[in-house]
Amino acid sequence: MSPNHQITQSPIRLAILGLGYVGLPLARLFATKYPVIGFDINEQRISELNNGIDLTLEVEEDLLKSVLKKHNSQLTTNYLHCSNKLEDIADCNYYIVTVPTPVDKHNKPDLTPLYKASETVAKVLKKGDIVIYESTVYPGVTEEECVPVLEKLSGFKFNVDFFAGYSPERINPGDKEHTVDKILKVTAGSTPEIGKKVDALYNSVITAGTHLAPTIKVAEAAKVIENSQRDINIAFVNELAKIFNILDINTQDVLEAAGTKWNFLPFKPGLVGGHCIGVDPYYLAQKAMEAGYHPEIILAGRRMNDSMGEYVASEVVKLMIKKEIVLHKAELLLLGVTFKENCPDVRNTKIVDIVHALKEYGINITIYDPWAKPEEVLHEYGIVTTKTLPVSQFDAVILGVSHDVFNDLDISSLTKSNNVVYDVKGFLTAEVDGRL
Numbered sequence: 501m502s503p504n505h506q507i508t509q510s511p512i513r514l515a516i517l518g519l520g521y522v523g524l525p526l527a528r529l530f531a532t533k534y535p536v537i538g539f540d541i542n543e544q545r546i547s548e549l550n551n552g553i554d555l556t557l558e559v560e561e562d563l564l565k566s567v568l569k570k571h572n573s574q575l576t577t578n579y580l581h582c583s584n585k586l587e588d589i590a591d592c593n594y595y596i597v598t599v600p601t602p603v604d605k606h607n608k609p610d611l612t613p614l615y616k617a618s619e620t621v622a623k624v625l626k627k628g629d630i631v632i633y634e635s636t637v638y639p640g641v642t643e644e645e646c647v648p649v650l651e652k653l654s655g656f657k658f659n660v661d662f663f664a665g666y667s668p669e670r671i672n673p674g675d676k677e678h679t680v681d682k683i684l685k686v687t688a689g690s691t692p693e694i695g696k697k698v699d700a701l702y703n704s705v706i707t708a709g710t711h712l713a714p715t716i717k718v719a720e721a722a723k724v725i726e727n728s729q730r731d732i733n734i735a736f737v738n739e740l741a742k743i744f745n746i747l748d749i750n751t752q753d754v755l756e757a758a759g760t761k762w763n764f765l766p767f768k769p770g771l772v773g774g775h776c777i778g779v780d781p782y783y784l785a786q787k788a789m790e791a792g793y794h795p796e797i798i799l800a801g802r803r804m805n806d807s808m809g810e811y812v813a814s815e816v817v818k819l820m821i822k823k824e825i826v827l828h829k830a831e832l833l834l835l836g837v838t839f840k841e842n843c844p845d846v847r848n849t850k851i852v853d854i855v856h857a858l859k860e861y862g863i864n865i866t867i868y869d870p871w872a873k874p875e876e877v878l879h880e881y882g883i884v885t886t887k888t889l890p891v892s893q894f895d896a897v898i899l900g901v902s903h904d905v906f907n908d909l910d911i912s913s914l915t916k917s918n919n920v921v922y923d924v925k926g927f928l929t930a931e932v933d934g935r936l
Contacts, residue, residue, distance in 0.1 A: 512701070515539055515592035517617045519549060519582060521556050521775075521845065522634060522669040523598035525680045528559050529705050531567035531580035537589050538582040539620070549582040555873075557844060558673065590624040594632065594701065597621070597646075598669065600775060601635045602848075607782045607802075609638065611645060618646045622653035625662055630689075632665035632698060636780050638724060638787035639717040642666050643690065664690040665698035666716040668723030673774075674843025684708040688719035727780040728798055733767045734777070735801035738808055741769035741936045745815070751936065752926050769936040770925060771812075771850035771900070772805040773839035778848050809853020812924055812936070816898060817861055819920045819933050825895050828862040833894040833914060836901025837869045837877055837885050841925075844871045851900045852881050866890050870905055896920040902927040 512534045516527040519540040527538040540546055548555060552565040565571040569579035581588070589595070599613035614635055621631055631650060633642050647658050656662050670683045685706045689695030699712040713719040741751045751769060758764050772778045781798050788795045820827060839849040855865055867877075867885040877885045889909075893916045899906065902925040911921055911930055921928070923935035 510593065512594060513537075513592040515589040515595045515621075517589075517595065517597045517620060518599040518613075519545060520598070520600065521558055521673050522671045523596075524549070524554060524556065525558050525671060526596065526598060526634070526669075527580055527582075528564060528567055529681055531578055533578050533705055535578060536567075536580045537592060538580055539584065539589050540582065541584055543584050546582045546584050555844070556673075558671075586620065586623060592624075593626070593629050595621045595625075595629065596632045596634060596667075598634045600847075601637055601779070601783070602775070603779050603782050609783050609786050611637075611641065614641070614646055615649055618649040619653055622650045625650060625654040625656060627656065627661045630663045630665055630694060630697065632667055632701075634667055634669045636668060636723050636727070636776065636783065637720055638783040639721040640787065642716050642720060647690075659690055663694040664716065665694060666719045667698065667702055668719060668726075670726075673845045674840060681705060681707050685710045686713055686719050686722055687711070688713040688716045690716060721784075724780050724784045727777045728784055728801075730767075731772060731777050731781050731805060732797060732801040733765060734770065734772055735804040737767045738769045738804050738936070742811065745934075768926060769808075771808050771839075771853075773848045773850040774845065775839075775847045778805065778839075778850070806850075806853075808936075809850045810857045812898070812922070813854050813857030815934055816858070816896060816920060816922045819922065820896055823918055823920060825918065825920065830863050830895040831892065832858065832863050832865050832896040832898065833890065833892075834865055834867045835869070835897065835899045835906055835909070836903055837867050837872050837883070838901055838903075841902045842871065842904055844873060844876075846872055846877055846880060849881075852883060854898065854900060855883055863896075866892070866894070869901065869903070871903060890914075894919065896922070899923045899925060899928055901925070 514530050514534050514536045516523045516536060517539045519538045527536050530536045550570050552561045554564055567580045569575050569581045597617045599617045602610050604610050633646060642664055647664055651658055665688060667685055667687045671680060672678050685702045687699040687702050687710050689698045695712055699710050703710045744751045744754060759766055781802055785795045785798050837849060837851045838844060838846050858865055868889055869885055870887050872885055874885045877883055894914055895916055896919060897911055897915055921932045923932045926935055
């Protein structure tokens with residue numbers, strides 16, 4: 501089916517619930533062809549978006565304003581309007597849920613945002629409507645957890661009065677090359693006919709095309725193993741980094757040599773945070789354990805990757821002790837606090853594990869990140885950060901996130917004569933004392 505194919509049925513009116521890193525780019529894309537209401541409970545976020553401001557930096561202001569009805573009176577049949585009012589989504593016939601699916605402090609899946617979003621949709625659900633979920637979940641959540649909420653509150657019968665679909669998000673925050681329209685989309689529906697309708701909807705805007713999975717559970721499972729596979733591969737090279745450090749072998753050199761083989765997978769060691777790779781494996785593990793199977797490799801990978809923040813801190817401390825730097829009240833500069841490079845996303849960042857471990861030694865830590873919002877980091881983690889490069893000289897520097905802007909830093913001007921420089925990302929070209 502051509503990406504320009506329009507679906508021949510009653511006029512499509514879309515509601516996107518959740519306007520974060522996933523929902524907003526999707527809403528903007530759909531608004532190039534359909535009337536779209538972007539719904540979010542955050543009133544400030546709605547106000548910013550309707551004025552063309554996206555603080556996640558995923559959608560540029562000009563691009564956002566080009567589809568906003570508020571800024572373009574010529575938009576009549578396709579547009580985006582953002583709202584937190586339930587009545588504004590009441591006449592939609594496709595509802596796409598893009599709320600986050602985090603884990604709690606015990607790494608148990610937290611489906612609260614999904615339940616609440618389903619309750620919201622149920623209040624306006626009509627006969628013939630299709631509710632599509634994009635949130636990453638374990639197999640069965642859509643039909644076993646979300647659909648019952650829709651049925652109970654709406655009074656409608658599933659696959660008779662209303663239908664469901666699933667199309668897992670594949671957003672890569674901060675990536676301006678692999679945008680939502682350029683990433684192939686997996687789709688699924690609660691019946692074969694609905695599957696075709698869901699697939700046609702996405703195929704009408706996704707230039708990379710779609711893959712129609714046979715069932716919703718297959719699509720859910722496909723998404724959750726994408727990030728589990730990546731998590732396990734990173735855990736493997738993280739373990740290699742620990743081994744090669746003991747053997748006094750440069751891990752980067754080893755990976756470069758091994759990478760000359762055509763089928764060697766180019767994974768690198770590092771901190772695994774964020775809302776996907778560091779979270780999704782727990783969803784699959786939870787479902788497996790509910791079914792009576794204890795997943796060993798998945799959880800072993802998670803334990804390895806979750807240990808890396810403390811490992812980095814211990815390596816830095818060892819290097820400081822070797823150089824006879826007094827740890828108590830030593831000054832350390834940490835470069836970066838976001839979960840990945842070149843984006844402001846601090847969700848589930850593992851940099852905070854380094855901070856907590858270093859503070860146990862009485863080390864004074866200054867965190868510099870021009871991408872992260874200090875008020876957000878303070879609210880989420882109780883950690884003070886700055887967007888202004890400090891003028892002080894430090895006993896130690898840790899490169900934690902490989903923001904492009906750090907390319908221009910003169911590390912030597914930031915350090916005392918006796919210092920330690922540790923590169924978590926293998927990013928710095930200057931001489932360093934240690935790296936993963």
